[in-house]
Amino acid sequence: MKPKRRTEIVSTTGNSHIPDEILFDILTRIPSVKSLLRFRCVSKSFCSIISQSSFTEAHHQKGSSNHLVASFPGRFTRQTLIGNLENEKKAHKNNFQLGFSLFDYLNEPYFLKLLYLVSLNGLICLWNNSNDVAVCNPFTRQHVFLPKVIMTQTVVFNCCFLGLDPTTKKHKVLMAQQFSNSTPHWNIFTLGVDKSWREIHC
Amino acid sequence: MVKLKSNDDKEFEVEEAAVIQSEMIKNMIEDGCATSVIPLPNIDSKTLIKVIEYLNKHINMGKAAETGEEDDLKEFDEQFVNMGWEELFDVIMAANYLNIHELMELCCQSAADRLKNKSVRAVREMLKITNDLTEEEEQEIINDAPWAFEGPEIDDTVN
Structure with missing residues (x-):
């Protein structure tokens, strides 16, 4: 006692x-x-x-928990990632510490219009071809929708990449927009810093 | 042999090879300050006995890998941290003071394992913490992630 x-x-x-x-x-x-x-x-x-x-x-x-989501390189649709996570969950057993269903989280109404995703360091970036981009942290269930990129032409498809600047410790989203009749346009957005996308020329 | 004295005036003899796992004592020996008894004013004899038990067992840590005694050591560690909550913190404070890295790791991990999934109330009681957040501040934190405050795994017991 x-x-x-x-x-x-x-x-x-x-x-x-x-x-x-x-x-x-x-x-x-x-x-x-x-x-x-x-x-x-x-x-x-x-x-x-x-x-x-x-x-x-x-x-x-x-921790080993955050590596779960981080261990999926490349671009996924939501459904494939969830399938992969289920497998990973079995492999890691106790290390899976989300404490709730990632499937349910990624199927929240505000994410439903976003079709693709990439992940890095436990963050997930989701987007679609209508220039909607969101970044979320499934571990804290925080998310942010990034401002829209101003378009002058119709997008054929978008592709986003997540990166980490090791000196500033800031995450960046790089978006490639493919238009029907030209080379891709590249825009970059630094999370927690930028208010709008910055176009870069590659 | 090195002599250590606890704050309740009990003396313990420890082999130098064991005691130099403490960075603090290792430095004292290297600086020639450990010629007589080393007084440890922050550590009582009960805690010091536990620490010495650990040091003696881990004396040949490097060799353990070669001789296949790793499992034995693992088992010892598991048994070692199987102590009361208060006792565990006494050992953590002693390991911190003596700067024994491996012991610190072992005990902090055990503390973390015991705190994991506890309720806010249980954590406060276990660590003797008075809540100094205002009701508004507390509510703000809850509103920030209400899902973190509910779930069948949350454990309100204090042990």
Whole structure:
């Protein structure tokens, strides 16, 4: 039997006797992103530890869960990726820590019009040939729709690529647009930085 | 042999080969500061006994791979972390202070395994943390990812 500790709590700052760097180490070892999102509610220091970008990075390095989605190179339709994930899920067993169905998530109404996807570092980029592009993080269930690229001609097909700039740690989406009568147009969008697409010439 | 003294004034003799797994003591020995007893004011004898048990077992870690004793060591580690929650944190604090990397890894992993899937309330109680978030702040975090706060796997027990 453990004694009730509530009356012994003397800390008013919300910090326990455990130093933040040890807490940081322990929390990065918890594979479940769902648990970590919940633990932000424990206290101010928990929230700030878990929310910092260095935490995400350390967690990513230690955990095997995020590699799941990252291990699918190339372009997929939603249905193929989900099929592949199911296989991967069986192979990894306990490491599959989404805590909910990726299938259900990718079939949310706002994603339904997006037909293709690529993934990198646990992020998924979805798009279609009508210039709709979204980037989502299935682990945190956050998503963002990117602004539309202004078109002067009809697109035959679009293809998106996800990349990571290792110096700025920012993810970028590169979109190739193929028109019926010309060479592809390339546009790039840096997540968390750009407000609109920037055309680049290759 | 190196002599270690716990904060409740108990002395322990440990082989140098074992004790130098502690970066802190290794540095002290290299700097010639470990000629007599090394006082460890942050560690009680109960915790120090556990740490020494670990150091003695892991003394020939490098050799273990060659002699096929890896499984034995793995089993020892599994048994070793099978201790009370409070005790585990005493060992973590000691391993942090003595800078014993492998022991730190082992115990932090065990702590993480035990915290995983716990409810917010259970985590607060286990780590003796007072909630200093306002109701509004708390609600904001919940609204940000309400799905993370519900599910059959969430464990509200404290152990």
